[in-house]
Amino acid sequence: MITMLDLEQLAEEMGVMIVTHTGGKKGGWNPATRTVSLREGMHEVQTLCTLAYELGHAHYRHQLGATGLAREQQEREANEWAAILLIDENDYMAAEINCDSISSIAHELGVTILMVRIWRQLYAKGKIPQYCIQD
Template sequence: MGVRVRTAVTPAGWWGAYDHQRRLITLRPGLGPIQSACTLMHELGHAYYGHIGVTGKQETLANRWAAFRLVDFDRMIAAAAAEQSTAGVAASLGVLPSVLETYLQTLTRAQLDHVRAVAVGRAA
């Protein structure tokens, strides 16, 4: 993608930022490994789409782009069979719960039914 990544101060409340003109991703210092990985992938989504500025639509696109690259359906199913909560599944996959939620929102009805069936089977 031709994007540089650095760790430096970001705007208040932001874990990361993407500057399209400079093709530069900045990650906030002190993020944990999962926060850092998920934030980097989100910012790479902005780079992929060439986003300039910040809009709700751009955030949604970057979130989805990141979720599809961080969550594998088969691994998620295996985690759902073993874990008791969405947070547990997310931790097992090494992603933030918000990333897993974004991923789940994009699944088809058949895929969601499969996830539910696995979770119900675990609870039985």
């Protein structure tokens, strides 16, 4: 399971600075300053998933101002990158056996329901890259 410390170390390796803000959006990516901003006071699971998602934007070098289909693609890429990063296939399979709902799977994995849904869609399409699956 990926921890906040793991993501903070990844951000450092990517050359991304993490800052916080009060109120407003859960998070944001600023490519000009290579900064991810996270809203203070969120639940730890929401913070973890938001940081992974924003690092997805950094990974793909997304720029601000995209609209329409380009924005949808950026959002999809960031969400998919986060889901693959946060959810290990073996952990998911164990949770699927032991849990009776998507919310309990998400709780077991320490991620949001959205991340589980996205991961499931990718898995069903055969799009979970083997190099991302941890042993």
